[in-house]
Amino acid sequence: MILTKGQKIDVTKGRGISDVVIGLSWQTADAAIDINASAFLLNQAGVCAQDEDMIFYNQPFSRQHAVTHAGPVNGDQEHIKISVGKVPSDIHKIAVTLTIHEGELHGQAFSQVRGAVGRIYNPINGEEIGRFNFGEGLSIETAIVVGEFYLHKGEWKFNAVGSGFEGGLADLVRNFGLKVSSESHVEAAAAAEPAAVPAKPSQLLKVELKKKESINIQKSAKVTATLEWQTDRDLDLYCFYVTKDREVGKVYYRNLGSKHIAPYIQLDGDAMGQGKETIVIHRPEALSFVLFAAYSAISNGSGSFRSMEVRAVVENHQGHTVTAPLLEENNYAYWVAIVHIDFTDAKQMRVSHVEKYSNDGVERSPLLYEKGDFKMDVGPEEFKDDWD
Known part of the structure; x- marks a missing residue:
């Protein structure tokens, strides 16, 4: 096996x-x-x-x-x-x-x-x-x-x-x-x-967050977030970020980012099917906030993120792993915000299970703002299809 x-x-x-x-x-x-x-x-x-x-x-x-x-x-x-x-x-x-x-x-x-x-x-x-x-x-x-x-x-x-x-x-x-x-x-x-x-x-720490639960873990030199799912549908991992310099942006399949260029966030690529996508934050000290969200392409049709067994897994590479599973049924959303991380403390980072969905059939993305709050259905539309 x-x-x-x-x-x-x-x-x-x-x-x-x-x-x-x-x-x-x-x-x-x-x-x-x-x-x-x-x-x-x-x-x-x-x-x-x-x-x-x-x-x-x-x-x-x-x-x-x-x-x-x-x-x-x-x-x-x-x-x-x-x-x-x-x-x-x-x-x-x-x-x-x-x-x-x-x-x-x-x-x-x-x-x-x-x-x-x-x-x-x-x-x-x-x-x-x-x-x-x-x-x-x-x-x-x-x-x-x-x-x-x-x-x-x-x-x-x-x-x-x-x-x-x-x-x-x-x-x-x-x-x-x-x-x-x-x-x-x-x-x-x-x-x-x-x-x-x-x-x-410090011990190995492995936690599965409950709905809207948060936990503080040790701040580290590198953070990894992985989106995992169990169907052959095409899901995409997005990392919305706010830097210490108040720059706002996102890393996703059209902008894979780089470990060498600010904001030092990198996506491993577009999975285009069952499996996982991973984003690595190479310099957490350069960031104030990030929001990890998943997008389900229009070609997937309607369906629940939960039925795909979607979860986000955050690791600090110091033995601390935090899993955020999706717990709600939602059959018509294209977007779900899953995990929010607050990097503003010098020694620890706060990982929060947020699980918030876009409105039924709405293609507009979430947005993360300078002060760390976010809203659904206010960003640009994606309309990803099989040609992407």
């Missing part, structure tokens, strides 16, 4: 297996890039309670040898093995990660890595349970949370995460509730001797 980001699958249910392995492989153009796998055994609070709960090349065995780390096996560069019957009772989740050793020091990042794959399989009979192609869309990140094995009603499942961090292994160590032994050389300290001192972690 090929997994997509955010997808969850059963691992042990119905299989009766005692061991499961995730084999990790990748390609780099530069042989000097040193990539290493780690695993964090997390309690119910989502943190490591002691140093034996972090597994990496200098500490390859967890408590009770429940989780082990090894190098090349069966064509994979590294692998993490979980003996499910040995996992301590206080462990509810196991996060599997990859980091670039001293990536920040050497100017290396996961943008230089291609073909990153995680294979989940039964080591006894070789049955492949799932395969996750992760790492797409990363740039300056030096660490990835590949995925999480977690307990659900007594069975182990896997969640394909694929979220990047910029701080390497040391940042992950702190994220999962441990302190590195030397803040002056955090990367080396994390690799050599993680000290099991409980810290206040």
